[in-house]
Amino acid sequence: MRFIFKTHYDQDIDLFPHAGAVFWYSLLAIAAVCAPFFLDPFYLGELSFLFIWSLAGLSLMVLTGYTGLISIGHAAFIGVGAYVHAFLTRNGMPFVPSIICGGIVSALAGIIIAIPAIRMRGLYLAIATLAFSAIAEELFVRWETLTGGSRGVAVPMPVLFGNELDGEVGFYYLCLAVLVICILGVLNLLRSPTGRAWIAIRDSEIAAQSMGVYLAGYKTLAFATSAFLAGVAGGLLAHKVGYLTPDIFTPILSIQLLMLVMVGGLGSIRGAIFGAIFLVLLPTLIAILRDYLPNAIGQQPALEPGIFGLVLVLVVLLEPQGLNGAWMKVKFFFSQFPMYKNATFKRQKTYMRTERLQ
Amino acid sequence: MNMLQANELSINFGGIKAVDGITFDINKGEIFTIIGPNGAGKTTIFNLISRIYDSSGGNLVFNGVDITRFAPHKIAGLGIARTFQNVELFEHATLLQNLLVAQHAHHTTRMWEEVLFLPRVRESEREIRRNVEEIIDILDLQRYRDSIVHNLPYGVRKNIELARALCSKPKLILLDEPSSGLNVEETEDLSFWIRDIRDDLGVTVIIIEHDLSLVNDVSDRVMAVNYGRLLALGSPEQVQNHPDVIKAYLGG
Ligand SMILES: Nc1ncnc2c1ncn2[C@@H]1O[C@H](COP(=O)(O)OP(=O)(O)OP(=O)(O)O)[C@@H](O)[C@H]1O
Numbered sequence: 001m002r003f004i005f006k007t008h009y010d011q012d013i014d015l016f017p018h019a020g021a022v023f024w025y026s027l028l029a030i031a032a033v034c035a036p037f038f039l040d041p042f043y044l045g046e047l048s049f050l051f052i053w054s055l056a057g058l059s060l061m062v063l064t065g066y067t068g069l070i071s072i073g074h075a076a077f078i079g080v081g082a083y084v085h086a087f088l089t090r091n092g093m094p095f096v097p098s099i100i101c102g103g104i105v106s107a108l109a110g111i112i113i114a115i116p117a118i119r120m121r122g123l124y125l126a127i128a129t130l131a132f133s134a135i136a137e138e139l140f141v142r143w144e145t146l147t148g149g150s151r152g153v154a155v156p157m158p159v160l161f162g163n164e165l166d167g168e169v170g171f172y173y174l175c176l177a178v179l180v181i182c183i184l185g186v187l188n189l190l191r192s193p194t195g196r197a198w199i200a201i202r203d204s205e206i207a208a209q210s211m212g213v214y215l216a217g218y219k220t221l222a223f224a225t226s227a228f229l230a231g232v233a234g235g236l237l238a239h240k241v242g243y244l245t246p247d248i249f250t251p252i253l254s255i256q257l258l259m260l261v262m263v264g265g266l267g268s269i270r271g272a273i274f275g276a277i278f279l280v281l282l283p284t285l286i287a288i289l290r291d292y293l294p295n296a297i298g299q300q301p302a303l304e305p306g307i308f309g310l311v312l313v314l315v316v317l318l319e320p321q322g323l324n325g326a327w328m329k330v331k332f333f334f335s336q337f338p339m340y341k342n343a344t345f346k347r348q349k350t351y352m353r354t355e356r357l358q
Numbered sequence: 359m360n361m362l363q364a365n366e367l368s369i370n371f372g373g374i375k376a377v378d379g380i381t382f383d384i385n386k387g388e389i390f391t392i393i394g395p396n397g398a399g400k401t402t403i404f405n406l407i408s409r410i411y412d413s414s415g416g417n418l419v420f421n422g423v424d425i426t427r428f429a430p431h432k433i434a435g436l437g438i439a440r441t442f443q444n445v446e447l448f449e450h451a452t453l454l455q456n457l458l459v460a461q462h463a464h465h466t467t468r469m470w471e472e473v474l475f476l477p478r479v480r481e482s483e484r485e486i487r488r489n490v491e492e493i494i495d496i497l498d499l500q501r502y503r504d505s506i507v508h509n510l511p512y513g514v515r516k517n518i519e520l521a522r523a524l525c526s527k528p529k530l531i532l533l534d535e536p537s538s539g540l541n542v543e544e545t546e547d548l549s550f551w552i553r554d555i556r557d558d559l560g561v562t563v564i565i566i567e568h569d570l571s572l573v574n575d576v577s578d579r580v581m582a583v584n585y586g587r588l589l590a591l592g593s594p595e596q597v598q599n600h601p602d603v604i605k606a607y608l609g610g
């Protein structure tokens with residue numbers, strides 16, 4: 001059993017609460033940095049994909065998981081970032097300023113959608129964002145100078161500090177670095193007034209407002225931040241796929257992202273990563289599964305979306321905190337061993353008359 | 359000295375005059391109680407003061423500032439904090455996060471500084487935390503610091519809401535039925551805390567309350583309302599013995 005004694009406020013302010021966390025995250029960092037020496041390029045490519053998905057998940061996590069605003073239009077923000085970055089790269093802009101520009105244009109799109117959306121919640125917001133993404137998809141088809149229309153457009157290799165970055169290894173490190181920087185930025189916001197204001201809005205708008213949180217302002221900020229991150233993810237995705245066509249950025253992508261954050265666990269950064277791992281692994285698992293299932297089921301073309309849907313329903317029913325919630329329980333079990341109580345995570349009733357602990 | 363003045367305050371919902379031309383003054387440093395039967399318009403008066411609703415008539419002046427048309431999120435910065443009849447906590451956040459949010463009106467850090475978590479941000483976070491810890495000590499909430507609010511018993515949650523209101527460094531605090539759902543012992547603690555809030559922290563208090571023994575215990579003045587109208591205003595005894603008040607409670 002492990003006790004953590006807190007002796008200084010900085011322990012709650014710091015990113016890592018105790019030495020144990022520093023140790024495990026350092027180990028993870030070393031593993032991530034060393035991976036290219038052990039893995040063959042195919043798996044490295046899959047990891048890059050994982051990082052891009054994680055970044056996109058992080059983006060939706062800010063909006064849906066932390067601010068409580070749903071979006072089924074995130075494919076549009078990813079698309080805006082991807083096209084702007086591809087366009088600037090083709091015109092010779094180096095990687096760093098170009099991807100930041102992609103993020104900023106996407107953030108502007110986020111602000112534009114926020115203006116009508118901040119008055120909505122739930123289903124209405126879902127439909128409004130879906131409509132926005134339909135408009136954006138139309139724009140991707142029509143605005144040929146920027147996007148190449150439905151023929152699409154090729155994306156050149158990223159140029160970093162004057163060198164062209166080709167090959168899986170370089171791109172792997174690029175994605176890793178961008179992801180880590182973005183996660184740190186979001187974590188910093190979450191331990192500051194802005195992040196707390198988002199969480200407050202998620203849980204009670206009326207109380208947030210009476211604490212001085214300007215609802216419209218912070219919701220717009222959440223949209224802008226989320227869209228910025230989605231735009232950056234789009235920029236990376238552009239390089240990864242190498243050739244952009246509008247049918248990459250359909251509502252299916254948005255729904256997959258929503259599923260990512262729900263399966264991963266709303267309201268946690270780790271959840272975004274877990275969700276991304278799930279989303280990258282699942283198609284592979286399904287492919288393997290097909291061989292073992294009877295032909296009548298195994299060869300159904302709808303098997304994949306069917307299983308996606310099934311998993312989502314199971315998560316909502318059995319583990320609303322998602323994979324992150326399951327992870328926390330396992331971790332808690334080991335930290336409390338051998339004193340773990342079965343009922344620790346049973347949902348408590350709200351008592352009208354309370355029995356205070358002694 | 360008057361801290362808050364309400365003049366002919368009114369609001370209609372469709373045909374219902376929920377608050378109908380109420381005039382009262384709150385003195386600095388007093389504990390002022392609003393009583394009245396269910397649906398009398400008590401909570402609506404709070405919602406008008408915290409600017410959740412726009413009044414349809416009359417005006418409100420707080421410390422010399424006309425707040426009748428103030429933006430609702432700026433009310434906290436002026437020094438008015440409140441609790442809600444149906445506890446409105448940030449349920450999926452920890453107690454600490456709940457209380458830290460309450461300092462929002464006073465934060466000075468900018469978003470870009472927060473993204474980089476500059477030393478200035480850390481310094482300001484420490485300062486915010488120190489303020490919050492003072493309130494945690496006063497209300498005995500130490501052991502719940504890292505608990506998710508959602509999982510805590512009702513009495514503690516009511517307490518946290520009071521703590522959160524105090525963390526915004528208010529000059530005036532509005533408590534909507536603070537004792538409802540509490541047991542006898544908790545209600546006794548509450549009456550001590552309410553007096554401490556006024557005496558030690560120098561905060562003026564307006565309470566909506568049904569528990570008459572608590573009302574008599576803490577109030578300097580009491581206002582009784584019914585059907586959105588003022589019935590009586592004065593000392594606790596005066597108001598409780600007022601014939602209109604007795605009639606209202608007997609359902610006349
Ligand atoms: N947003 C609203 N829309 C319509 N009617 C409302 C609204 N808010 C309050 N009312 C009405 O105004 C009247 C006063 O309500 P209020 O909540 O202020 O009563 P109260 O004195 O706080 O009662 P209680 O003791 O039950 O809390 C009620 O008739 C209520 O139905």
Ligand SMILES: [Mg+2]
Pocket residue numbers: 400401402443
């Ligand atoms: Mg009420």
